[in-house]
Amino acid sequence: DTGVSQDPRHKITKRGQNVTFRCDPISEHNRLYWYRQTLGQGPEFLTYFQNEAQLEKSRLLSDRFSAERPKGSFSTLEIQRTEQGDSAMYLCASSYGGTEGEHEQFFGPGTRLTVL
Amino acid sequence: AQRVTQPEKLLSVFKGAPVELKCNYSYSGSPELFWYVQYSRQRLQLLLRHISRESIKGFTADLNKGETSFHLKKPFAQEEDSAMYYCALASMNTGFQKLVFGTGTRLLVSP
Numbered sequence: 001d002t003g004v005s006q007d008p009r010h011k012i013t014k015r016g017q018n019v020t021f022r023c024d025p026i027s028e029h030n031r032l033y034w035y036r037q038t039l040g041q042g043p044e045f046l047t048y049f050q051n052e053a054q055l056e057k058s059r060l061l062s063d064r065f066s067a068e069r070p071k072g073s074f075s076t077l078e079i080q081r082t083e084q085g086d087s088a089m090y091l092c093a094s095s096y097g098g099t100e101g102e103h104e105q106f107f108g109p110g111t112r113l114t115v116l
Numbered sequence: 117a118q119r120v121t122q123p124e125k126l127l128s129v130f131k132g133a134p135v136e137l138k139c140n141y142s143y144s145g146s147p148e149l150f151w152y153v154q155y156s157r158q159r160l161q162l163l164l165r166h167i168s169r170e171s172i173k174g175f176t177a178d179l180n181k182g183e184t185s186f187h188l189k190k191p192f193a194q195e196e197d198s199a200m201y202y203c204a205l206a207s208m209n210t211g212f213q214k215l216v217f218g219t220g221t222r223l224l225v226s227p
Binding site: 003004031033035040041042043044045048050055056091095097102104105106107108109110 | 160161216218219220
């Protein structure tokens with residue numbers, strides 16, 4: 001297991017197109033997070049899954065954004081009708097959490113989205 | 117509202133000099149504080165968290181609830197410490213680590 005992986009690493013699209021990103025977490029991790037990072041800023045929380053359940057979504061996640069984690073394994077983040085303001089690095093992180101607390105979040109390399 | 121402030125965008129020091137990366141936070145509950153680091157062309161990774169009270173790569177950070185600070189310190193900087201450093205907090209009450217990050221400080225250690 002080489003850690004959290006994300007695909008694609010780079011995506012260039014035209015405004016109005018739909019895009020989908022994939023995240024493969026570390027296999028035994030039950031928690032998965034999506035963050036967005038724009039230039040000069042730290043990562044911002046978008047959404048959180050525990051197993052297959054999406055338990056929290058940020059208000060940053062407009063109706064054009066949807067995330068899934070079928071079967072509690074990989075996750076996808078889809079952006080419909082992309083806008084130039086969606087250009088950012090999209091980061092995925094996974095961790096193991098239980099009754100004793102949550103362990104370290106491991107981050108993926110990110111998907112850099114450019115909307116023309 | 118939860119907020120993390122890192123006042124310095126860039127900190128430039130010479131090798132062997134002491135380093136202090138500042139982090140202040142705003143949170144009304146019981147936060148958990150973290151420092152993450154991103155080396156050139158690498159992914160974001162955890163450096164340390166306050167509940168562990170560890171020293172990692174010579175770095176330490178002490179949570180000061182009175183001053184709402186979690187500054188990162190190292191007595192003697194090394195060139196390999198050059199990286200982007202992010203301070204982050206998470207609520208201990210939500211049951212999961214929804215991290216709130218600062219804007220980051222780039223540390224540049226010159227020979």
